[in-house]
Amino acid sequence: MEGFFPWDFTVVPAKFHLFASAAGYTLYITTLGILAGIITGLVVALAKISKRKALNKLASVYIFVIRGTPLLLQLFIIYYGMTAIVTVPPLASAVIALGIHNGAYIAEIFRGAIQSIDYGQMEAARSLGMTRGRAMRRIVLPQAFKRAVPPLGNQFIIALKDSSLASTIAVPELLLRGRQMGSSSFMYMEMLVIVAIWYLLMTGVLSYVIHRVETRLKVSDRG
């Protein structure tokens, strides 16, 4: 058995480019999912801090249900569960599931950030005669968004990795591509390493961008 090594990693650079389109799908699902999540999150966060009791309850239930169940289950409910009414294509299912799921987490990020802004800001804005909505939009939210950047960045990275669950419903993203290439070449490990490197490239770039944004925002901050 001397010199035995079961894997041939020389195929890693050779086959690397064959995953580019799959990585494109991963990015596509993640980006749209995050965008949907940000919009959902903002609406749910505002509902949760609203003065209307019914809206508070609704937001709380949403967060409770979505955070309390697995993303994979949510994905299956949309893709398989809804077929009695409507057939949601795989790609759309993945985007919707990621949006709904991240919406709940991002709502909590926004709520925390909004509530961390000194209440004196709201009072100063209201004392100028602004409505609550305008004070929120002009004064509180711009400051809250800045504070939300670090936890949001974290959530983006989680979402990027979570997009791999779409492989279970036949979206041709990175992980599915890795499994297919592995089974057709019998080089599972090699192909999965390629997948890992693609993920690391993307999360690495994302981390770097988030870090840059954070540093930029720090300059103009502090009152």
Add this chain to the structure above:
Amino acid sequence: MDKTNENKPILSAKDINKWFGDLPVLKGVSLDIAEGEVVVIIGASGSGKSTFLRCINFLEEAQKGTISFRGKKIRKQGRDLNKLRTEIGMVFQHFNLFPHMTVLGNVMEGPVQVRKMPYKKAEKHARALLEKVGLGDKADVYPSTLSGGQKQRVAIARALAMNPSVLLFDEPTSALDPELVGEVVQVMKDLANNDGMTMIVVTHEMWFAKEAADRVLFMDDGIILEEATPDKMFSEPEHERTKQFLQQILNN
């Protein structure tokens, strides 16, 4: 010094009652203020003076009592309230400047967003006000680069930008280092004595009271215990509580 030449009060608070839970903090406070009048409210912490001030522009909601502005009773919700607030400016203990806007942006925010003043006009107005409070050269910096005294002067300019009829000051110098108090009080004194601004000031700065106030109110335990001209209040207060309080203030 007596500027109470008009009979009709511009602002009138009647029988303001306020509880925090079971705790009564205001037990029927009434105050009429004439146009151009400067009223200073003093009192120990917990006496209700800040809460009363905040009830005037509804930052706190009184459970009982009414606020009238130019003879018109203000309802607690909606347009009435936002309109009242454009007429009554407020300066806070902790400045509450908007940290994401430049000094100029802070001062322009009210006129542009609420009064819908054209940008150019608002900018000119804001620069003039900053000049007035001695900060013409700080228009384009962010508040975080300013000293406490400078911040408070920007906050005063921000309140003035709405052209309010009345200015409320909630302990405007309490959060300042001692050497920065003077510059803020000077701006307030100019407003009172040169511009004839109607002001209600919660403060412990006795020299401001002496030099600018028409009336001094002493609040104690949720009521106005004593009311007098500054001379009378500081030289011969009527109540024992007032004497004790003034003694403590002057000893510090």
